[in-house]
Amino acid sequence: MGEVSFENTRYLKYADYQTIRDFNYQQLQVLCQEIRDYITEVIYHNGGHFGSNLGILELTVSILRNFNPLYDKIVFDTSHQSYVYKILTDRKESFKTLRTLGGISGFSKIKESKFDHFGAGHAGTGLSAALGYAKARDINKEDYNVVCIVGDAALTCGVTFEAINNLGQYPTKMVIVLNDNEYSIARNVGAISMYLKKLRNSPIILKVEERIDDILTKLPVNSVIKEWIRDTKSWVEEGFTKLVSPSIIGVIFEEFGIQYIGPVDGHNVKLLDEVFGFTKSLNKPVIVHAITQKGKGNNEAENHSERMHGVAKGKIKPSSFIYFSTDEGMKVDDFTKSVNKTYTEIFGEAIVELAKRDEKIVAITAAMPSGTGLVSFSKSFPDRFFDVGIAEEHAVIFACGLALTGLKPVVAIYSTFLQRAFDMLIHDVALQNIPILFVLDRAGIVGEDGPTHHGVFDLSYLRIIPNVEVFAPSDELELRNILYTVLLDLKKPTFIRYPRDFVEGMRLGEFEKTNIYQWRMIHQTQHMFDRKVAILSTGRMKRWVNDICGILERAKVSVTAYNCISVKPLDSNVLNSMVNYDLVVTLEDNVLAGGFSSYVLEFFNDNGISRRVLRVGWPDEFVDHGPMNSLFKHYGIDSNEIADKILKEVFYKVEVF
Ligand SMILES: Cc1ncc(C[n+]2csc(CCOP(=O)(O)OP(=O)(O)O)c2C)c(N)n1
CATH class of the missing domain: 3.40.50.920 (Rossmann fold)
Incomplete structure (x- = not known):
């Protein structure tokens, strides 16, 4: 990839977290488009998380205008959506090296920059880390702000709720920005996501100074409540919070002691500025519910959120090259290009074939139906398919219950994400010797996603557990035949691990029962x-x-x-x-x-x-x-x-x- 040039940009050449405070809203609009184009070009060259980063652009700009990333602790949950933040915090130039060896990471990384306050890659860790920062501030008598940006899917993680529970016990000043785009990688699932939908559909906040009467006419509440709101003193100060207080639609966050503000248009920088300006004045935990659109500004990404969550290099061609002269230098290697299928695809097809023959087979994913190859299964057997959300611990114990009735659960989870359920594998599955087939995709190194995602620990963490068996196929025939053989007579916790890679292109015949123990x-x-x-x-x-x-x-x-x-x-x-x-x-x-x-x-x-x-x-x-x-x-x-x-x-x- 050639040199990056910002010469032809109007504002990006001057933009960083300090200067954007002086930009007016028209200039910011142009800047946001320039950042969108830049991200698109870099992802075209290097691959990366596309939809989430386009969706969080204005939100990040406003957060950086209202908080100081040098002093305030800004924590991105999962952090695959931190590209805009990186660009505006001293990594504008180096962002072109995104995901390359020695280049900028696709996730927040403490080692990479003083502006990255917490590294992540697995979902649901943000709130706990942010609460740690906030309590440390209180103990050390400091006064920085703590901001945690969490997606609507990461919000559903068990560990996020452990943090919310703890925040209720140790309430302290902290801003949680709920970036709600309705999507995990696939569409978000579960009761919490349905609840967020209800909140989303309540009136969107327009402006602090908007007249209370105008707003009240839009509210589906009775006249007593309207009167109560009207009587509320200092409306401008409390306007946001009273608008959707629990007495009106029952905001559960408030039951946990977190002030709810929203829903608010997450693409309107002016409005967001007002909201964040206001939240800074509150001396308590606050959640700002921002509604954003995944893939905002790119037609394909807006319409195909799941497909465009993460894209390979060369996949989304920019309409023109603004920052790099050409697409020269784009190299594809054995690991990224092949006419053959991937292991994921081979598994996805095989499990459908096997499930047609054996109605006891059920499949479980933790928010990764496409990543694990289970989309076709979900369509063929909707009643035997479960997407439990980003909840690996639950997925494993849930499978135990299914298995104990005689069903044959196939739990498909990336190797790295199964780490989260290590205790469940020992305590719930292996100790009780419950027959479940675990299929670990992305085992071994995964490439550009890096250390948070490399599946390089599973052989170590699995083989020490009593009662389990672990298989590592080296081609597609082996994968198919291990699957077949294991599922014919599933007797114990069994793990099959395979890489993010293409298979050899062998001719696939009938399944064969093989001696899977013999090298x-x-x-x-x-x-x-x-x-x-x-x-x-x-x-x-x-x-x-x-x-x-x-x-x-x-x-x-x-x-x-x-x-x-x-x-x-x-x-x-x-x-x-x-x-x-x-x-x-x-x-x-x-x-x-x-x-x-x-x-x-x-x-x-x-x-x-x-x-x-x-x-x-x-x-x-x-x-x-x-x-x-x-x-x-x-x-x-x-x-x-x-x-x-x-x-x-x-x-x-x-x-x-
Ligand atoms: C523990 C864990 N399981 C699965 C994933 C895979 N994953 C990466 S991003 C993502 C969806 C995140 O959705 P959300 O939090 O709403 O953020 P958005 O991408 O919509 O901004 C998932 C499931 C992960 N990172 N961590």
């Missing part, structure tokens, strides 16, 4: 050289095995490679045969700490096998964001580098038997 030999050198290496590969790491074997053989090293689809249990027959090799190499798309290789080492130790093990996987650090191929390269996970390491080991380090 398959996928390569064996015909000639027996002096030096012998065994490779144990899990999941997608198989993609490097052939090339590694070729390099080793050219260097006169014999190699036998196994594809280890069952990570728990391990295949003890294969492991016992490792005494025949000089070096054992493990390949896993997981952190090395506690993962597959650790399990193999434990097996060797416990069974008296002393073999040197070269472990390939992710180190004991958080792998940053960036295109998948760059990350693998950066960490030395590719055929040449792995083969190099192996050769160094066998020629210089290990004793040849």
Whole structure:
């Protein structure tokens, strides 16, 4: 991507969180359009969260005009919608590097900027962190404001309600901005979302100084209440809050001790300025209910909110290039482009086929029907499909109840988000040995979304749990056949993990019942050289095995490679045969700490096998964001580098038997 230039902009070239305070509303309108165009171009080059960022633009501008991000603590829940904030807080220029290796993160990140007050990527954490900041301010006798921006879907998270509950106990000055665009990734679900709809449909606040009588005529309330409002003193001060007080429509936030203000048009900067100006004067918790439109200003994004939540590079072409001269430099790699289907698609199709044959199969998603490939299932079997919202903990325990009646729940959750339900996996599922199939999409590194989203811990956190079985298919046939075999006779908690990746494009036949516990030999050198290496590969790491074997053989090293689809249990027959090799190499798309290789080492130790093990996987650090191929390269996970390491080991380090 070429140099970014703001030369041809009218206001963006001057804009930051300080200068935008001096802009008038007409100038702000032009500025917002310029930011929209800039975000669109950067996402065209780098991919990213599109709809949410266009939707929150004016809201962010107004927050920055009314609060000072240097002193005030501004916390974005989930933080995929913090692009505008980044652009206006010292990252205008560097924003062009969004989601690239070493570039700007797609989420808030404390390490990236002094303006980012809390990092996130998983939904529902904002309010708790903000409350922590607010209580610390009180203890330290400081006077900064605390602002938490939370989406209508993140609001439904259990942890958000834990924070609201706690805020009721420790009420303190804090502004919660509820950014309500009616959408999670898919349309928001659940009773809270229906409740928000009711609030949304009550009169929108227009202006503080708007005449009370004008407003009262719009209110569907009886004359006694109208009289009460009319009698209220200092209307301008309290006008917002009385307008929709609990006595009128029963705002639940007020029952929790949080002053409700709204609903308010989240695209009207002037009105928002008035609202935020007013909230600053209140010495208590306040929730500003802002109504926004996801994808605002882009036709396609407005009309296809779900599809346009997050988009891949090259997907939304800007009408013209204002900031970058061309689309030159856009590179697509193996991990982002293929004619083949994704693992997600293979799963989505297979589970529909299987559910047609077995009516006991039910499917559960936690707010990710499209991401997990369950849209087709939801349409084919609406009564057997559950979107429980962003509620992974609940999804897991809910599945327990379903399973205990004899149903076969398939819980499809990204590897990273299942971390949230770790306790449920142990305490509710495994301890009671409840047969549930968990399908973990996005296992392994995911690329541009970075460390909040890499699914690199699941092999470690799952394999330590008693009673469970864990499988890692390395291609589409394996995925289909594991699914089929497990669901034929689901007896225990079972996990299948697969990556955000394309499959190989194999011809799919009938499902086959297979021995899913047996590791398959996928390569064996015909000639027996002096030096012998065994490779144990899990999941997608198989993609490097052939090339590694070729390099080793050219260097006169014999190699036998196994594809280890069952990570728990391990295949003890294969492991016992490792005494025949000089070096054992493990390949896993997981952190090395506690993962597959650790399990193999434990097996060797416990069974008296002393073999040197070269472990390939992710180190004991958080792998940053960036295109998948760059990350693998950066960490030395590719055929040449792995083969190099192996050769160094066998020629210089290990004793040849
Ligand atoms: C724990 C967790 N589960 C799932 C997700 C995936 N996810 C990312 S954004 C999102 C929707 C967020 O919707 P909302 O909070 O309303 O914000 P919006 O995008 O509408 O601005 C979901 C489900 C996540 N980030 N965290």
